[in-house]
Amino acid sequence: MNDIEYILDFAANLGCKMLTVGANLERVNDTMYRICCSYQLNSISIFSLSSLITISAKSESNQTGTRQISVPCVSNHLEKLNRFNQLSRKVCAERPAPKKLAEMLAEAENIKKTPIPLVVLGHLFSMTSLCAIYGGSLLDIVAVDINTVILYFLGEFFDRRNINRIVVNSLCAWAAGSLALLFVRLGLGDNYFIIIVTNSMMMMPGISLMNAIRNILCGNEMNGILEFLKVVLESLAIVLGLILSFYIFRGDVIKWQRI
Numbered sequence: 429m430n431d432i433e434y435i436l437d438f439a440a441n442l443g444c445k446m447l448t449v450g451a452n453l454e455r456v457n458d459t460m461y462r463i464c465c466s467y468q469l470n471s472i473s474i475f476s477l478s479s480l481i482t483i484s485a486k487s488e489s490n491q492t493g494t495r496q497i498s499v500p501c502v503s504n505h506l507e508k509l510n511r512f513n514q515l516s517r518k519v520c521a522e523r524p525a526p527k528k529l530a531e532m533l534a535e536a537e538n539i540k541k542t543p544i545p546l547v548v549l550g551h552l553f554s555m556t557s558l559c560a561i562y563g564g565s566l567l568d569i570v571a572v573d574i575n576t577v578i579l580y581f582l583g584e585f586f587d588r589r590n591i592n593r594i595v596v597n598s599l600c601a602w603a604a605g606s607l608a609l610l611f612v613r614l615g616l617g618d619n620y621f622i623i624i625v626t627n628s629m630m631m632m633p634g635i636s637l638m639n640a641i642r643n644i645l646c647g648n649e650m651n652g653i654l655e656f657l658k659v660v661l662e663s664l665a666i667v668l669g670l671i672l673s674f675y676i677f678r679g680d681v682i683k684w685q686r687i
Contacts, residue, residue, distance in 0.1 A: 432469065432493040434526035436483055438519075439463045440495040442533055443481050446512050450504035452639045453478065453655075454646045459516045466520040478502070478655055501590045504635050511536045551576050555626055564622040571617035575604050575627045583630075594665045597631050601669025604628070609677050624670055633662045 439460040446456045457474050460483055464472045469485040471492075476482065477499075484494040515536040524532065555576045559569045579600050586596040604627045611617035637659045643652030 430491060431467075431526040432485065432487045432491050434529055435464065435467050435469065436485060436493045436495040438526070438529035438533060440481050440483050440497045441530075442512060442516060443476065443483075444497050444499050445533070445537060446509060447478065447481075447499045448502055449508045449512070450502060450506065450635050450639075451509055451512070452642050453651050454643060454648055456481075459513075462520050463516060466523055467526070477651060478658075501587075501593065502636070503587050507539060507542075508537065511539060548577060548580055551580055551630065555630065558629055559622060559626045562622050562626060563619075564626065565618045567611075567616060567618050568622050568626075571608060571611040571623050572626045574611070575607050575623065576630065578607065579604055579627060579630050593633070594661050597662050597665035598669040598672075600631055601628065601666040602673045603669075605670040605673030606677060609673065628666050628670070631662075631666050633659050636662070 442463070443456045443460045446459065447453070453476060457476055460474055460481075461472055464483075464485050468488050470488070471484075471486040473484045474482070479499050480496070481499060482494070482496045484492065486492045515532060519529065519532070552573050555572050556569050559572045564572065582600050582603060583596065586599070605624055608617065608620050608623040608627070611623065612620045617623050636655060640652050640655035640659055643649075643655060645652075
């Protein structure tokens, strides 16, 4: 491999990894372009979607190269995204040898995993706070916390299998809605609606929505509209899962609620 191939490999793979951990598409395109420019490449052409990256360029010695890479399912990881951003800035500033770029990318991705109990504790803290803000009782908070733990492990199970987020949201919402109905029926929760609204916040694609809006405002309307439609479908999947849980178990919520 010559230098331009190492550079394009690095730029495409870095862009792909940034997208998979929740980066905005405009930011990814700008990062890949700056990396190519830092190595004096010209005739740079970048075409990217949320599922595909294609990049081509020409070196000063008129060598040309093209890289195309598919982007897997997105799973937000802000710590990794920060590491990738730092790496891109370092590469642009220092211009290390092209052969070292792949090793640097692997090193940036290799971060120590946060202990699962600590992650779960963070989810519990946020969901407990939301439930209290929404006016939930102590029993509602207990029900929300139980659902939160179950939803976390369900999400991890599905993420490891790269299952589509629309399907995941439907299944998780169905599980959360079914458990909420059970908790209210058994007297372990007071308000079904507060429980499900609070837990649905875990599944809402907030980062994806902001990325879609930013794409539209930055002039990348096609990608922005596609991303926005994906967000809408993922949100509707949550509603579908809750409706299915209600009708499958024939939950008379008003009757079961303790007012």
